[in-house]
Amino acid sequence: MSWAIVPAAGKGTRFGGDVPKQYLVVDGLPILAHTLHALLSHPGVRGVVVALSADDAHWPGWHEMDGKPVLACVGGESRADSVLAALEALPAEVRVDDFVLVHDAARPNLHHDDLTALLERGRNDPVGAILAAPVRDTLKRAGDDGGIDGTEPRERLWRALTPQLFRRLQLTRALESARDAGVAVTDEAMAMERQGMRPLLVEGDDDNFKITTPGDLVRFQYLVSLRLQEGQRR
Ligand code: C5P
Helix, strand or coil: CEEEEEEECCCCCCCCCCCCHHHCEECCEEHHHHHHHHHHCCCCEEEEEEEECCCCCCCCCCCEECCEEEEEEECCCCHHHHHHHHHHHCCCCCCCCCEEEECCCCCCCCCHHHHHHHHHHHHCCCCEEEEEEECCCCEEEECCCCCEEEEECCCCCEEEEEEEEEEHHHHHHHHHHHHHCCCCCCCHHHHHHHCCCCCEEEECCCCCCCCCCHHHHHHHHHHHHHHHHHHHHC
């Protein structure tokens, strides 16, 4: 079983009000609870460490979910700093070469099948793996005036999703190296790539999306309501 890290120290309040997006409520629960449940209800996940902002007034103080431990730590200035803080806060039972999952707080629609595939394939890779989805739209490069400068080939282009699965010490070293070089990495794989490593792409479902806009929130509300209806029919 693997431990998971959930960086949740972002202040993303572009939905308005004072509530960071991971605390917006869907079907009676904050998005963060949906995300933690998606991870912890999987038999391959042992527990989670959640990185919170120092002034988080919304954290409900969970210690356990789905019968598994939930630990909290204070995150950092950037997502990478928050992941580093959570790596540090992992319990001693997690060895340096154990694989650890990192998953966005605002990505609640993770399916068990995708997590199973990531764990199985990632643990058999020397470096690790990430969930990803192939780019399906035609890509345009914009000029300064908003006109199209060109069309980019989309073959072999993938969108990086989470979770991402790497070994505890290798990921720590890679994130520290990026930080020390002043390079802002936007996901864990990018830090590993900087070290000359080639993580595996594991194709995941397109609907494992990050809630970024109000439209994403409506989409997640709809998916949850569909799931509830299906559950009631069963
Ligand atoms: O802002 P964005 O959606 O890209 O953030 C991705 C994830 O990183 C979110 O779960 C957010 O809470 C987290 N994050 C963090 N610490 C920061 C900035 C972002 O844990 N300083």
